[in-house]
Amino acid sequence: MKKRIHDIDLFRKYPHEVQAELFQNLISTAKNTEWGRKYGYADITTMAQFQERVPVSTYEGLYPYIERVMKGEQNLLWPSKIEWFAKSSGTTNARSKYIPVSPEALEECHYKGGKDMLSIYVNLYPETKLFTGKGLSIGGSHRPNEFNTKTSCGDVSAVIMQNLPIWAEAMRTPPLKVALMDNWEEKIEKMVELTVQENVTSMSGVPTWTYVLLKRILEVTGKSNILEVWPNLELFTHGAVAFGPYRQLFREIIPSDKMNYLEVYNASEGFFGIQDQAGTEDEMLLMLDYGVYYEFIPMDQFEEENPKTLTLDQVELGKNYALVISTNAGLWRYKIGDTVKFTSLDPYRIKISGRTKHFINAFGEEVIVENAEEAITKACNATGAIITNFTAAPVYMESGKRGGHEWLIEFEKEPSSLQRFTEVLDTTLREINSDYDAKRQKDIALQEPIVHAMPPNSFMNWLRHKGKLGGQNKVPRLSNSREYLEEIMEVNGVRGI
Template sequence: MSLKSFAAKVFAHYHRRKIDRWAANPIKTQERVLRELINGAKDTKFGKDHNFVIIKDHTDFAKYVPVRDYEDLKPYVEEAVAGKEDILWKGKPLYFAKTSGTTSGSKYIPLTKESMPGHINAARNAILCYIAETNNADFVDGKMIFLQGSPELNEQNGIKLGRLSGIVAHFVPNYLQKNRMPSWETNCIEDWETKVDAVVEETINEDMTVISGIPPWVQMYFERLKEKSDKDIKDLFKNFNLFIYGGVNYEPYKPIFEKLIGKKVNSIELYPASEGFFAFQDKQDDNGMLLQLDSGIFYEFIEADKFFDKNPKRLTLKDIKLNVNYVMLISSNAGLWAYNVGDTVQFTSLKPFKVIVSGRIKHFISAFGEHVIAKEVEEAMKDACSSYQVSISEFTVAPQIEPKQGLPYHEWFVEFETEPKDIAAFSSRIDQALQQQNSYYKDLIDGKILRPLEIFKVKKNGFKEYMKTQGKLGGQNKLPRLSNDRKIANSLYELQS
């Protein structure tokens, strides 16, 4: 055992105990966080506009601070971007994480001196919890790769701007710098396909022990490695045993990953976003992610089915139930207040509080009142792939409201790695699995309002071509799992011809 791996184990058990302390006192921890946030921002423009000086508890907070999305918060953000101080949080933000919005163009999410440690420490603690659980720290002596956006930053009014993953790259601790790949120069390459080729060249002969990134883009990296070497990943990187990922559900990708790697490897799921690092998987035998309650973020939840009602009830952790679909709101020391991050979550545990991401509040299918969410289609696809020994690269789902003939249906666009021998039976299995999860969908099928789903086979690399046409190939970009309209579907049809 090296000195570095021994030190990592000691460090891991120390931080695991700290995490366990706040996780065992979730309500008090969150009440304290809310008080600290209100006190920290009471003299800001937002705080003065929303009576922070008289807010004493969550009831007051919900009374004076309405739920907002980015569009609602934008007037305050624009003042902060212009360089004004004490707008959403005290002083000026250190950075703005620039993201592409669907309705508001570019979005500028503030990152402050107080909020940055939440991003850095949560990523570190995810790895430390893994070490504490498995007693495996040997990987710290090998090379680690984090497939991410360019770390090059711009500056505007004294505040630096860039992608979150690029900003975070500036905070990699010194003890990891020698182990971290790719090189700074390669990380700065903007074109994703060029970047992947450069990463392959730099890493193909290295001892890679940890690989991290969004699954579809890591898959592309693995495929390029295999093309160049004609070897499984396990034969290239003999000590590779840990995959860290976030952004999308890993389950649909797992079969093709195991095929590319040539063995099963441990994995850690993360739940990071520009708005905050919300949760991470802290146990290998539990797919729930530990909600980060002591990281300068106060959480509220609204039942997803009631979100679009007038004045839906805003819940705190003490009101939460298992397996209910909630829209998650956050208030943070970055200056976001009752902010709808757009995600829906379900709690898998209340002691401690653990979540899975079930989808996006805007990414669903309810063209006929079926309320189908991402978690349901992913579970249905997982079931069918397992039953028929099928592997897929990617898929998305859209409603077909006006078919040329027959009843409307859900159309599943699927790029197969290995196709089912009986596509009709495979489709039927997916449909039955979806009906078992979603009673609204089942009622529509039984009532002859909808007919069972149909699969459209997308050509090889069809989804990559689509993402490229949208300027979203690689990095932190994700394909929506489902849509309530035909925009993605129609684009896939055009690319297929």
Template sequence: MLSLKAALAKPFAKIIYKSIQKWANNPIETQNKVFQKLISEAVSTQFGKDHDFVSVNNHNDFVNRVPVRDYEALKPYVDRVVAGEENILWKGKPLYFAKTSGTTSGAKYIPITKESMPTHVEAARNAILMYIHETGNAKFVDGKMIFLQGSPVLEKQNGIQLGRLSGIVAHYVPKYLQKNRMPSLKTNCIEDWETKVNAIVEETLPENMTIISGIPSWVQMYFEKLQERTGMKVGDIFKNFNLFIFGGVNYEPYRAKFESLIGRKVDSIELYPASEGFFAYQDKQHEKGMLLQLNSGIFYEFIKADDFYTENPKRITIADVEIGVNYVMIISTTAGLWAYNIGDTVQFTSTKPYRVIVSGRIKHFISAFGEHVIGKEVEQAIQEALVGSDAEVSEFTVAPQISPSEGLPYHEWFVEFEKEPENISALAQKIDASLQKQNSYYLDLIEGKVLQPLKLTKVKKGGFQDYMKSIGKLGGQNKLPRLSNDRKIADKLADLGLTK
């Protein structure tokens, strides 16, 4: 028998589904409206005045007046907002700053405004409601749910609260879900990640957990600790756990490991949230890609990744994108980010409606030899190589070896196995064959004897967690880059003695 809450979830899901179909079926008109509203709302801001927004009537005008910027280039404006000035990037002051760890500039402060905050919350809610509408499954709303996240403790800077995005969002859990939410506030505020996960294990063990959510690598750590504590599969500990919600990284490399830890298959929903905006979520269980949020105060532009570092790359809107092309995603938002490069690359899997997958990071690629290998390609290569094998991979990253002690240069794959293959070199050959098949530049370099086939280096069990801990990025929203164009990670792994 369904509870009242579960029974009400279904008609509510239907209402939300219909409202989403309206804008999803009118994508270009929807984006035009978002664009016009953004420009009109920001005409009198400092940024709007500096870039002559009063004369911007269409996308072409915008391209001519507003260059693409990353955080470093936008920082002079952000610094003024952080200092407490009003009407700089957006009207008034932001409600929050989402503090993220930047690579070159130290901490980044991403503004979240009164207009942008609700879109983060609604997209997360709608992802679950679309799942309920599609599957008819609403029983899970009566159980306990957990989101492995950063601490909700917020600091103040010039009257504006700042913290991690997941910590900020924790303050917006709807009232009807408050009683279902885990962990307790006290546990959620623990800063040390390992201590926090141990406390979460103790707190959740006696509960009826139905939804578990978080970045796969950190949820894996939670599952492993549950198993260590009980000697049981996660699916036997939590018999009603049937929905895993994740974001931040591709789930596929983790899927086999998760099904082994859980002991059975569970449905999953992929999300694409970031401090800069909630961009997409999986709206169908059996469709590839996530529904791009075209009605959330975000105007999207795209630049072909292959052209991104050329003199004057072409910026296009969703009207001109093609399926399967690797694009750098550029956003303008109600948080006052303008033609902003978040650093992600995406590919469209569908244009009716517009669905995307995250293919990697524009800075996380290997092109030390002109091969342009991206995250999606290395992930697919390892997945294909593991088919039919009993080997299990926990985590991996790839780096170029430009000056080996002997022979030609190569790509070095650092792989942490949960279960090692019988024949490591055979696995390496399969990975290399898949990469050659996917990437013609890489194939040409191998055939032209510029590169030799990849080499695989084993990382000790728990090695990548030790690496993340050593750089102060264990847990929360932190992710290991799948690939780098240098050997910083590779050298650190060796320095710490984490390779075999």
């Protein structure tokens, strides 16, 4: 672990050199693939040539190649044999995405990220007793690929767990056969039964689903908090959704000042960031030696057909960028769908600011997920509320009516006043987003938000209805259409405006 901290310090100090060397390795390795021959990788020597020849890709653009790989063809996007595909868990597309996972991506990206997370944590907290117990992780499931049963696909967490070395498997709970169960509700009950007997010192997972498990453990054991079940619990490693709105929820159920929280940025496409400082929220070190080459699209150019991308040495603090990656699994100049902001340029640290498809801009207000989560967190703090989930969508203008935003919020603890909660939500959005504020002036275009306190389990009912219960599935925070919002209300018998 100490040796790895030295390597991390190296790319902190020489970020551009590390990325340049990695870029050359990617190009050289893939030059004889079908994709590499198509775009002349053999004689690409500079990043400028790469940007000129190779288009920025979406999943739809790469899918013809991915589908052929899923059917058994090899050496199309990447030379190594591809036997695993990570099924994207997002709820925004009806059709799932299948991301190739090469042996290099498993070893040099996903596993390396997991080991680095431990190295960084131990470096921050050398007195840790983490290794005296087990790590609890909530995974998804996997199954044979329908196109080719010699290969498999599933949630990236399931792909990683299935391929873990024996020593790593011995350090985690529950057993693999339970962790990878397909039926979420049956899995939860089995996890409760098995894990309450263990000395759990750490947890990792999506905050929403981890909380569901912890709450069920308290119901079954009759304990008042999780430390009565696992007194040595000291770390929760979380990702996939911003932790800010959930922080108070976890403080209530794990009432200890010694409990540590570490954010990571891992996705089906790769492992990108790890929180490397104690006490910072939502800010992660960009990991530069994981077989991932990074480019960034300024959001004002995102909709262009072949947008100009920036390299790491060209980015600026505080600006919103769409993330573009080229990886050791054959994703080339791929728009991952996330947006990030840089909080530091020495070393390079980022925070996830949202999704390229998750925003509300029905009236030119340009509200992004980062805005929504900050406003929700402040509204909770002001009213003593604790939330479990939320989503929002526009209310479109009709004859004689102004537009607005409608919010569905499921509270674990109701606010002291829903009206006060709404006011703080609205005021915070106005303070942090000048476009929203301009549209709210004198209610010209936008009226005050409409907030519905949803019945318990509303979002879980919707995910169950969609067949997306458990694993890494998550609720879209914002949408520029009313599709999800109206589905959630209909499933739960709630009337909107």
